[in-house]
Amino acid sequence: MPQHYPFTAVVGSDDMTLALLLTTVSPEIGGVLVRGEKGTAKSTAVRALAAVLPPIDVVAGDRFSSDPRDAGLSPDGPFAADASVETRPVRLVELPVGATEDRLLGSLHLEKALSSGVAEYEPGLLARAHRGILYVDEVNLLHDHLVDLLLDAAAMGRATVERDGVSVVHAARFVLVGTMNPEEGELRPQLLDRFGLTVEVAAPREPALRTEVVRRRLAFDADPEAFAQGYASPEADLRDRIAAAQALVADVLLGDGALQKIAEICAAFDVDGLRADIVTARTAVAHAAWHGRRHVLREDIRAAALLALPHRRRRNPFDAPGIDEDLLDRLLGDDEPDPEPPRPDEGPDDGADGADGTDGTDGPQQPEAGPGQAPPQDGGERADTSPDSRADGAPSDAPTDAPTDAPTDDSTDDPSDDSTDGGVPAPAGAGTTVGAGAPYRPRLLRVAGTGEGEAGRRSRAITSTGRRIGTTPGRGAGIDLVGTVRAAVPRQFDRGRRGGALVLRSDDLRSAVREGKESNLVLFCVDASGSMAARRRMQQVKTAILSLLLDAYQRRDKVGLVTFRGHEADVALPPTGSVDVAARRLEELPAGGRTPLAEGLLAAADVIRRERLRDPRRRPLLVLVTDGRATAGDDPVERSRRVAEWLADQGVETVVVDCESGPFRLRLAERLATSLRAAYLPVDEVSADVLTVAAGRGGATGRQGVA
Structure with missing residues (x-):
């Protein structure tokens, strides 16, 4: 019975299948990162890929799968010239998220060290994956130091082990494939750039295509052997095509004209460094070999750019990956790049092949794709799978484009009045949205004491x-x-x-x-009532929270968002590793109505309680953003004080960010911080630059939880 779904039976994921195939044709591309929502056949396609790869020859008995033609880096060598050779399928090696460094790199063979006193190296997963596929599901949840080791080995083609008294270097050339759900957190931009290709996948929206996906899956589950037999011929054809492309890739000509075009595209899209140029060139060559051509054409460069550049244009974690295809087409133009530089005795058109390839093909004519194979990249329309930055339910008349110097009522703060701009009371259900400014470097907030949570960069x-x-x-x-x-x-x-x-x-x-x-759970509890609705104040508050979110991303924290306004609190975002989702929810956050402070604190306490049950080792840090007012319910001030004291008794580390502004201040948030036994921080002192200035004047005072 087959273990995996046939690769050629996968439908609706053309970009993903193309990227996987190209990186098997040319592993030097650097692997593939597949980003997408759950249930989009990411793992299914990767596990099915190994079955269609041509088998490989290895030195018999070698633990490092050395190529008989080049076994120089095998620690089991040297091998005799007539060493026996065996042929075996390509391995798919899966790296669990919870793996340790010695499991990945290998370490001292403990049993032999204890029993015989021999220091022998026991290979790890990198050695097993040599000349195969190394698959990391949920790669964004992998510890950063393991991702660094993975990507370094993928880039260098070898692994260096210096640990436990062992010093070993062995070949580690593999196809690195990572899959992830962006809702669970993003990879750092530096690590994202190290993946050669990145594709975004989403479930198809066409009912007919969704029906076909379900039909095939049900047929496979009902009788896997019969289903796989029906795709035996397409699988064999695909295997032969991969072998032909692997043999041809070294002979593909990448002329100066194509290189110049690639450089122009990378420069126009303002990507950092030169890795994008190199990866795009290698991918274009692999794409040409995949279609049986011996020189790179315009469509090869276009397909390569669409796979290699989108994730390299991100400047911060809140930027959605993507690429302007209209600009790409304008940069490519209508002319094919010269396959080679013209010789001095030739005119500019002499020796050019036009639409005809040098290998006798009919130019842009491409082989017809089999079931599940990627269609030709001919500049056709693509589905837009980038997430929308605005929720469908956001009010269309929200004054997000109002001038920043519009008159506001920030000069006075009347505790009896929950008012919006201009002093007009806001109805309980009404709200206006205000965008955040550019984020800045915030001061460090951390949990006191010493924890035992997941490795991170905060406490x-x-x-x-x-x-x-x-x-x-x-x-x-x-x-x-x-x-x-x-x-x-x-x-x-x-x-x-x-x-x-x-x-x-x-x-x-x-x-x-x-x-x-360690990393922590940073839970934001944000007052979105009418007393916060003055435009200038709300923009300052959102900018501070956005800055803290960016800091949480860099420190590998989980984040959550609770808001309160009107008469109730709302868990706008349950704890997650995806701070960009939190940033979008923050951007859409309206303000207006009364201030149910007690309800907000109780909702935050409930979120923390649930998260403690799910992950007891991860310590929470509650960031309460408020001006301290409480106006909803019976005796709201006294009730809020009692809830705050109860929350303090639960041992929740809290920082109160005071959003009160104006020359006359009631200092209600500072009193609330006392009840919570929390650190107190005015919103205009969230910036680390402000802290530096204050320290220079000798005026900085620190409390628990704030560094």
Whole structure:
């Protein structure tokens, strides 16, 4: 019974299948990152890819899958000239999100070290994936240091291991494929750039196509063997086509004209560095080989640019990846690039092939794609899968384009009046939206004490990476050799050692205790009532929150958003790793109505309680953004005080960001911070630059949770 769904039976994901095929034709492209919502056949397509790849020849018995023609980097070598060769299928190696560094790179063979005193290297997943596919599902949830190791190995084509007394270098050339759901968090831009190609996938919207997807899946689940047999011929044809393209790719001519065009495109789209140019060139060559041509045409460059450039145009995590296809077509023009530079004795048109390829093909005529194969990239229309930055329910008359110098009522703050601009009371259900300004570098907010959460960049914690501060019995995340030896030395006489090798036992093993930094749950609880609705004030508040969101992204935190206005609170965004979703929700946040402060605090407490059940090790940091007013319900001030004291008793670390403005201030938020036993921070001091200035004057005072 086949284990995986046939690759040629995948429908509705043409960009994804094309990118996967091109990177198998030319692994030097650097792998593929597939971004998309859940249920879009990402994992299905990747797992099916290995079955259609041509088999490979390896040195028999070699743990590193060395090519018999080039086995120089195998630690199991050297091999005899007549060493036996075996043919086997290409491996698909899956890297679990929770894998450790020694599982990825390999480490000391513990059993042989303890039993025989021999320091032998035990290969990791990178060695097993050599000349195959290394697949990381939910790559955005992988620890950053593991992603760095992965991408370095993919770029260099080898893995260097210096750990546990082992020093090894071995070949590690593989097709790196990562899949992710952007709703669960983004990759850092530096890591995103290291993936050669990136594609966005979404479920098809056409009913006929969705029907076909469901029909095929049901047929496969009902009888996998019969379903796979029906696609045996297309699978074999695809395998032959991949083998032909792999053999042809080295002979494809990338002329100076094509290189010049690629450079012009990358410069016009303002991508950073030169990796985009290199990847686009390699992808164009692979695309030409895939279509059986010996030189690169305009359509090859276009297809390559659409796969290699969109994710490299992002400047911050809130930018959606994408590319202007109209601009790309204008840059490409209508003329084919010269396959080679003209010789001095030739005119500009001499030797040009026009529409005819040098290999006898009929120019842009392309082979017909089989079931599930990517269609020719001929500049046709593409579905727009980029997320909309504005919710469908947002009011169309929201004054987001009003002048920033419009008259406001920021000069006075009357606690009895929840008013919007101009002093007109806002109805409880009404609201206006105001956009945020450009984010800035905020001061660091962190949880006091030492935690044990996931590795990150915010609060102190005992983690798997960081500064070594001691040892603990057991292997843990890795062996601490010095600690292990120190534990074994006092017992050598009792174990009968009278010279020779150190006698080690399993209870001698020690692992390092390291202090680093953890990621936290940063939960924003935002007052969106009428007292916050003055345009200039709300813009300042949103800018501060956006800056803190960007900081949370860089520190690998989870974020959540609770808002309160009118008579109730709303969980606008449950805890997630996707700060760009939080930024969009913040942008759409309306303001107006009364201030149910107690309800907002209770909703935040409930979110934190649920998250503690889901992830007990992740410590929360509540950022309460308010001017401290409470106007909704019976005796709102006293009720808010009691809820604040109760929340403080729950041990929730809180920072109160005071949004009160104007020359006359009631300092209600500061009193609220006292009840919460929280750090207090005026909104105009959220910026780290303001903190630096204040420190220079000797006027900075810190409280718990604020650095």
